[in-house]
Amino acid sequence: MTIWSQYQGQAHTRTLSGELHRLVESQEQVATLAYVDTLEEQTLLESMLEDAKPPLPPETSGYHYLLATPFRYPPLRWGSRFGRVHERGIFYGGLSSQSALAESAYYRLVFWYSMRGTPPRNVLRSQHTLFTVRYQCRQGVQLQAAPFDAAQAVITHAEDYTETQALGSDMRGSGVDGFEYASARDAQGGLCAGLFTPLALASREPESSSEWFCELRATAVAFRQQRSGDVQRFAVEDFLVGGRLPMPA
Structure with missing residues (x-):
């Protein structure tokens, strides 16, 4: 029996609204410029890369690319917490910048420890954009609330996504357009x-954005806001389970 059927999920749908915080890499243009000699060549390379990507779903027409992109791809090779490998991508975000950065820090460390061989440098630096957008769900679910709170150990499991992916499929199939849940990575x-759908977004443009620098090491991740200089650090120990970094599965 799945979580959705066990707790009669359809009976607990409701309207939801709030503000999402999402962190994305902002170095695409810098990265492509490293491979070419002129701005004209960069434009051509970026056009070729764009053509090689999966087409955007029709329902994302008119949305800012930061809002449309999450729906473009199926999840990663291991899926995502609530998405199977063959399903359309889910727009994930934190309900605070702290949660968004904590989730991102975890996945930066997954990237580090997934490298084959020795990392090329002791520290990897990257640039990111943290943006906000409001959401408005006609059929939403609060997985952090009753009755689903009884299954929190499963919903927030550090690395086993089997049951949460089934829950995601059940929610998607029941017409749920968005859901809230407790972060598995935010120690606070x-x-x-x-x-599940861009129709759950309350606007077609981000509400606000800020630029951040990231430093990734084997022992920690640090994010620094470009304008204010505010620094948020996450030690690898914040995410360890049984002395090891859990890998999504």
């Missing part, structure tokens, strides 16, 4: 949300 107990 923050919340996250996921949207």
Whole structure:
């Protein structure tokens, strides 16, 4: 029996609204410029890369690319917490910047420890954009609340996504357009949300954005806001389970 059927999920749908915080890499243009000699060549290379990507779903027409992109791809090779490998991508974000950065820090460390061989440098630096957008769900679910709170150990499991992916499929099939849930990575107990469709977004443009620098090491991740200089650090120990970094599965 799945979580959705066990707790009669359809009976617990409701309207949801709030603000999502999402962190994305912002170095695409810098990265492509490293491979070419002129701006004209960069434009051509970026056009070729764009053509090689999966087409955007029709329902994302008119949305800012930061809002449309999460729906473009199926999840990663291991899926995502609520998405199977063959399903359309989910727009994930934190309900606070702290939760968004904590989730991102975890996945930066997964990237580090997934490298084959020795990392090329002791520290990897990258640039990111943290943006906000409001969501408005007609059929939403609060997985952090009753009755689903009884299954929190499963919903926030550090690396086994089997049951949460089944839950995601059940929610998607029941017409749910968005959901909230407890972050599995934020030690401060923050919340996250996921949207199955761009129609759950309250606007077609981000509400606000800020630029951040990231430094990734084997022992920690640090994010520094470009304008204010505010620094948020996450030690690898924040994410260890049984002395090891859990890998999504």
